[in-house]
Amino acid sequence: MKKILILTLISLLSTLVSAQDNLISNTGSRKSLSLNGKWQYIVDPYETGFYDYRYKELKETNKDAYWNTDVQANKTEKKEHGYVDKYSLEVPGDWNHQQPEFLYYEGTVWYKKSFDIERGNAGQRYFLYFGAVNYRADVYLNGKKLGMHKGGFTPFNFEVPQELLKEKDNFLVVKVDNKRHADEVPTLNTDWWNYGGITRDVKLITVPATFIQDFVLQLKKNTTGKAPEKEVEGWVKLNQAPAAGETVTIEIPALKFKKEIQATGQITALSFKLPKIQLWSPDNPKLYQVTLRTRHDQTTDRIGFRTIEAHGTQVLLNGKPIFMRGISVHGEIPQEMRRAYSEEDAAQLLHQSIELGCNMVRLAHYPHDEKITRLADSLGILVWSEIPVYWTIDFGNAEVLEKARGQLTEMITRDHNRASVIIWSVGNETPVSPARTTFMHNLLIKARELDNTRMLSAALEVNYSALNDKNVIDDPLGEFVDLVAFNEYLGWYGGLPDKCRTTSWDTPYEKPLFISETGGDAKGGFHADSLTRFSEEYQEWYYREQIAMIKRMPAKFVGISPWVLNDFRSPKRNNPLYQDGWNRKGFYDEKGNKKKSFFLMKAYYDEMKTKYDKK
Structure with a gap:
C-alpha cells in the first residue's frame, strides 16, 4: 500500500x-x-x-x-x-x-x-x-x-x-x-x-526569439445545439513570457473572423464565438485554416471543430449518437515489410479501411505517424490513439510510469488539434493488479489534465479460463475510463467460433461498451473446410459467429475495431506453414489481397451505416 x-x-x-x-x-x-x-x-x-x-x-x-x-x-x-x-x-x-x-x-x-x-x-x-x-x-x-x-x-x-x-x-x-x-x-x-x-x-x-510553441482550439462542450454561433475555447503557449503589450491575433479567413487577444503570460487562455460554422464529422470533414499571430511569429493549421463525449451509455459526436465501425491498424506496410512513414503509406492504410466500410481506426499499439492523423482529419475518419503500455510492463516502477507519462504527453501535444482523434488510450491488455490499476489511473489523470475534451480508454483483456455464457467486463479500470473497451477472441484463443452462439457480454459500468479487438488467423489463399485452422474458411466462420453474437450485444454497445486491417510481421508467430513470422489476422494478406472475411465484415458495416443514417 x-x-x-x-x-x-x-x-x-x-x-x-x-x-x-x-x-x-x-x-x-x-x-x-x-x-x-x-x-x-x-x-x-x-x-x-x-x-x-x-x-x-x-x-x-x-x-x-x-x-x-x-x-x-x-x-x-x-x-x-x-x-x-x-x-x-x-x-x-x-x-x-x-x-x-x-x-x-x-x-x-x-x-x-x-x-x-x-x-x-x-x-x-x-x-x-x-x-x-x-x-x-x-x-x-x-x-x-x-x-x-x-x-x-x-x-x-x-x-x-x-x-x-x-x-x-x-x-x-x-x-x-x-x-x-x-x-x-x-x-x-x-x-x-x-x-x-x-x-x-x-x-x-x-x-524567432519569442515564438508560438503550441496552441489548442476546439469547441466548448455542450455547444452543439442549433444556435448559429458556436463557442470556441483553448489556449496559446509562447516559448517564454511575452513582452509587455504583446497580443495574439486569431484569424479564420473562411469565416471572415479575426480577433486580437491580450497575452496574459506564457500561456494565454482563448475564448470566442464563431458564426455559421460547419461541424466536423465523418460525413462532413470540414477543416478551417486557422492562423495565430504575434508581433514576431505566426503559425497556421487546418482544424475541424466538433465535440465528442461519452454520455451515459452512448457516444455522442456533435450531440448525436454514433456507432464506430472500426478496424485496428498497425503502422506497417506489409508488402514491403517496413514501418509506415509517408503520406502514401497513410493513404494506403486509411483507404483500405474506408473500403472495408469503416468510419474509425484504432491506431495500435503506439502513436502512428502524424501524416495518418492529419489525413484522417481530411477523410473524416475517427481515430483511437494509444501509447505502448502493453501487456506486462513494470507497473511498480516509478521511472517506468514517468516514461509512459512522457510518451502520453508527446502524443497528446502533437495531435490535440486533430478533430479525427476522439479517444486517447493509455494501454492494451494489462493484467489486473492494484499496482497496475494505480499506474493506469495515473496515466488517465495525466491525459485528463492535458485534454479534457476527448474520451479516455484502454483496451482491457478477457480471461478465457473464466469464461461462461454470461461474461461481465468488470475490470476496476472501468471506473476511470469513459469508454469500456475490451479485447475478446472467442473462437480463436477460447474454444471454437460456435461458442459465440451461447455467449453474451456486458459491463457493470453504465458507460459505452466497445470491442477493441477480435479476430482469427488465416493465411491468404489457403482454402479448406471451416474447421481447419489458418484457412480463410475458418476465419470466415469466426466472423460469421462473431457478427451474430455482436447483434445480441446490449444497447450500450457502440462499436468494434476487429484485429486487424493487414497481416503484419511478428517474431512471435512461428508456424512454418501458415505464419512464418506473420500475424495472419488481417482482412488483407501481406500482398494486399482481401480474404473472405473482409466481405462479411463489410456487409455488417454497410448494414450498421444504413441503420445509423436513418436515425
Missing part, C-alpha cells in the same frame, strides 16, 4: 514539471530544413563508439567517440571509425527492411548527416526536430551532445545553440538503440516487429 501511495505522489508531482515542455507542435507550418534522405551509418553492437574498454561512457572530447569527426587531423592520427556512402540508410525508414543483415538486428546504429545552412538574423533560434526514433536517441551536433530521448513513436526536439551551427558541413550524429528492456515502454515482450531506426521525418526548424 505504501509503495502505491509513493507512486501516486510521484505521479502527481511530476505533472508540474515535464521534460516534454519544450516540444514544438504544428511543425509543418514552420520554416525548416529537411534532413531526410541518405544518412551514413556505423553498426555498433558493442557500443564501442559510446563506451571505453572499461565500459565507461566516453568523454565528449574523446576523438574515438563516434559523435566526433572521422577525418584525420594528419596521417599519424589514429581513427577507428568512419562514415562513408557505402554504408547508407534512408531516413525516414527502419533499418530492418533496408539491408538483409538488419532483418533481426536489435542494438546500436550510429547515423550521420552533413548539412549546410543559411544563417538568419542573430535573434533566430534553431531546433532539431525528430518525428520518431526507435527507441533511444542520443543526438550530437558538431561534437556537442544536444540531448537524449526515449520512446519509439513520439516526436521530440532539442534546441541548437546558434554558435554551434556552421554555414558549411555541420556534422550531425544520432546514436539509435532499439534494444528491448524490462523497464521501458513497451517492455521486452510485444506481438509486433521491433523496427529500429530514425523512422520519421527529421528537420531543422528556425523560429
